[in-house]
Structures are given as structure tokens and as C-alpha cells.
Amino acid sequence: MWNFPTRAQPPPRLLLGPGPSPVEPRIYEAMARPIVGIFDAYLSGLLDAIQERLRLAFGTTNAFTLAVPGTGSAGMETAVSNIVEPGMKLAVFANGFFCDRISEMGRRYGAGVVRLEKPWGDVFSAEEAAAFIHREKPHVVAYVHGETSSGACQPGRSICRAAREADAVVIADCVTTLGALPVAVDETGVDLAYSCSQKGLGAPPGLAPVTISPRAIERIRARGTVNPSWYLDARLLEQYFFTPRRYHVTVPVSLYYALDEALTIVAEEGLGNRFERHHRNHLAFVAGIEAMGLRMHVAPEHRLWPVNTPLVPAGIDDVKVRVRLLETHGIEILGGLGPLAGKVFRVGLMGAGSTRENVVTLLGALEECLGEQGFRPRSSAVEAAEESYTAAVA
Numbered sequence: 001m002w003n004f005p006t007r008a009q010p011p012p013r014l015l016l017g018p019g020p021s022p023v024e025p026r027i028y029e030a031m032a033r034p035i036v037g038i039f040d041a042y043l044s045g046l047l048d049a050i051q052e053r054l055r056l057a058f059g060t061t062n063a064f065t066l067a068v069p070g071t072g073s074a075g076m077e078t079a080v081s082n083i084v085e086p087g088m089k090l091a092v093f094a095n096g097f098f099c100d101r102i103s104e105m106g107r108r109y110g111a112g113v114v115r116l117e118k119p120w121g122d123v124f125s126a127e128e129a130a131a132f133i134h135r136e137k138p139h140v141v142a143y144v145h146g147e148t149s150s151g152a153c154q155p156g157r158s159i160c161r162a163a164r165e166a167d168a169v170v171i172a173d174c175v176t177t178l179g180a181l182p183v184a185v186d187e188t189g190v191d192l193a194y195s196c197s198q199k200g201l202g203a204p205p206g207l208a209p210v211t212i213s214p215r216a217i218e219r220i221r222a223r224g225t226v227n228p229s230w231y232l233d234a235r236l237l238e239q240y241f242f243t244p245r246r247y248h249v250t251v252p253v254s255l256y257y258a259l260d261e262a263l264t265i266v267a268e269e270g271l272g273n274r275f276e277r278h279h280r281n282h283l284a285f286v287a288g289i290e291a292m293g294l295r296m297h298v299a300p301e302h303r304l305w306p307v308n309t310p311l312v313p314a315g316i317d318d319v320k321v322r323v324r325l326l327e328t329h330g331i332e333i334l335g336g337l338g339p340l341a342g343k344v345f346r347v348g349l350m351g352a353g354s355t356r357e358n359v360v361t362l363l364g365a366l367e368e369c370l371g372e373q374g375f376r377p378r379s380s381a382v383e384a385a386e387e388s389y390t391a392a393v394a
């Protein structure tokens with residue numbers, strides 16, 4: 001007998017990890033509406049409106065701007081697979097987990113990958129970026145704007161300037177930053193940027209916004225080999241995402257309803273206000289963390305607002321803390337990856353999760369869970385966070 005109870009009864013969770021971020025009820029409601037066919041004029045209008053607002057969020061006028069079906073990594077693979085051809089040189093600024101993923105994709109698509117390495121949490125200076133690019137003379141350069149694994153924000157302007165001088169195109173991973181802080185694709189000079197639906201934008205996972213500059217599109221059109229990825233081939237994607245819309249794949253209609261609603265929320269708030277909110281809550285969280293006597297892994301001027309990486313204090317088991325946070329408070333945060341495993345907590349204050357209430361709730365819960373392992377806070381984290389908000393208003 002087919003007699004299983006439904007499993008889709010998720011426990012209540014406050015998602016304050018490095019993604020996915022909390023989804024507002026309005027977005028779930030949008031997803032619950034009936035789907036239409038993929039050539040329906042209604043969906044066509046919705047997709048156009050999504051693409052127009054993605055241009056605003058990316059800070060670009062690139063015609064090729066759309067949301068690819070798939071997660072953030074599908075965005076990454078769209079960028080890499082379309083611009084890399086076998087035998088090309090791909091230069092990667094390597095200071096975290098996702099830089100390694102880009103390198104791995106580059107190798108799979110036949111690039112010779114060269115890397116400039118830095119410890120996770122550090123960023124590259126303008127001089128280091130320029131020297132590396134001028135020395136290597138790559139075809140393609142890649143960097144991660146917001147390294148979710150380390151909590152560091154890599155500025156792109158000097159990378160893009162040096163790449164231009166070397167006639168290289170630039171890939172920027174904006175998976176964690178889109179919708180949470182300015183990515184300014186055109187102003188920075190990025191050629192291929194991608195993101196995801198589930199972090200700064202606050203929709204469920206499943207779509208990957210991608211934008212490609214006319215300069216990079218020209219190179220893609222001039223390729224001597226076809227993209228080995230059929231699914232992510234820009235030349236096939238654009239057949240559906242732009243008129244006269246020919247069939248490529250059956251796009252996940254409900255996810256576009258969700259992304260449309262998420263972008264409506266972004267527009268209602270205003271991008272500037274949204275960035276400011278992420279900044280303010282980041283600062284209050286850091287004030288609380290430091291008041292407790294913990295330290296942040298990343299130097300103040302390089303910290304990401306949506307992903308915060310406080311160091312695990314000596315003698316504390318980070319897994320136990322996270323298990324207690326989840327079991328007794330229903331709060332999800334994550335731990336470090338690779339070289340930062342056991343060394344940092346990864347706290348996401350992104351999208352709808354970046355609120356004063358969440359900062360205060362999390363700091364209180366964190367104090368309690370650290371206290372269970374004998375940690376004694378230097379002073380009250382919650383009070384310091386509250387003071388930070390008051391100071392910001394004054």
C-alpha cells in the first residue's frame with residue numbers, strides 16, 4: 001500500500017547561515033499560484049520584468065541579463081563554460097572555497113588555470129592584482145566578490161582595470177553580494193557576473209541571475225568550439241529568454257513567480273535602503289560579538305555585510321554551539337569550511353534575515369550557548385548591539 005505520511009512538514013527555522021536566507025510569506029504565496037505555459041504572454045511579460053530589475057540590481061545595462069534555471073553554481077558554470085575554450089588561460093584570485101570551485105570548473109572546460117593564492121579571509125590589493133594579471137596575460141580572469149567561506153569582500157575595480165589592459169575578460173562571483181551590497185557591474189568593469197536567488201535576494205534556491213557584457217558576448221559568438229554544456233550554452237539560453245522565444249527547456253515557472261516577488265520586495269525597499277540595512281545590521285552584530293570578547297576573522301575594511309565570520313573562542317567546540325542553537329532556539333548558523341573548519345562561525349544576515357530583531361535574538365542565543373561551555377562574555381553582546389543601533393540613528 002502507498003501509505004506514507006507527508007514529509008513536507010519542515011520544523012520552524014531561523015535561517016542565519018550563509019544561505020539559504022529566510023523567505024518572506026509573500027514569496028511563498030506567489031509560488032503557490034498556478035503555473036502557465038512557457039510561451040504564455042503572461043510569463044513572457046514576467047520574465048522581461050525580472051530581467052529589467054536584475055539589470056538594476058547588478059548595476060548594468062547589459063542586454064544579456066537573465067535568471068538561469070539552477071542554483072548559484074549553475075550561474076558560475078554559465079559564466080565559465082561560455083567564456084572558456086580549451087587551451088585558454090584562466091587566472092583565478094584564490095582566497096576561498098568558491099575560488100576553488102571556479103578553478104575546478106575552468107579545468108573541466110579545458111582551461112590552463114593559474115592562481116594567485118592568499119589565506120582565506122585576506123583580499124588582494126590593487127598592486128597584487130595588476131602584477132598577477134600583467135605577468136600571466138590570461139584570456140579570462142575570475143574573482144569572488146563576496147567569499148561566503150571566509151566573510152571577505154574582494155574589490156573588483158583594479159582587477160578589471162588590469163584585465164582590460166591585458167585584453168582579458170573578467171568573471172565576478174556575486175552570489176552572496178547581489179541584493180545585499182552594491183555590485184555595480186558596469187562601473188566596476190565586470191564582463192560576466194552571476195548570483196543566486198536564495199541569498200541577498202531572499203527567494204528560494206533554484207535560479208541563478210547572470211549578466212554578460214556585449215564585449216564578452218562578442219567573444220562567445222566568435223568561439224571556435226561549441227560550449228560542451230548544452231544546458232548552459234548562452235546561445236541556446238538567449239533563444240528562450242529573448243524574443244522571439246524559442247523552446248530551450250521547460251523553465252521552472254513557479255521559481256520565476258518567486259523571484260519576481262522577491263525583486264518586487266527589493267524595489268519597494270529601494271536598493272540603497274537595502275544595502276544600508278545590511279550594513280547597519282552587520283555593524284551591530286560585530287559590536288555585539290566584540291563586546292562579548294570574541295574577534296572577527298576578517299579585517300574591518302574587508303568584511304562582507306551579509307556573511308559574518310566571528311572566530312570560535314579558544315576551548316569552545318563550535319559544532320556543539322551550533323547544535324544547541326538549532327535544537328533549543330531553532331537558529332541555523334554554519335561553521336567554517338576547509339582551513340577555517342572549527343575556527344569560525346559563519347553567520348548570514350542576508351535578505352529578509354538581516355534585521356535588528358534577528359541580530360539581537362542571535363547574540364542572546366549565542367551568549368547562552370557559549371555560556372553552556374563555560375565561556376564568560378566580557379560584557380553584554382545584546383546591549384552593545386542595541387547601543388550600536390542607537391548610535392547609528394543619532
Ligand SMILES: *Cc1c(COP(=O)(O)O)cnc(C)c1O
Nearest residue numbers: 071072073098146148175176196
Ligand atoms: C553559495 C555560493 C555559491 C554556490 O551557490 P549554490 O547556490 O550553492 O550553487 C557560489 N559562490 C558563492 C560566493 C556562494 O556564496
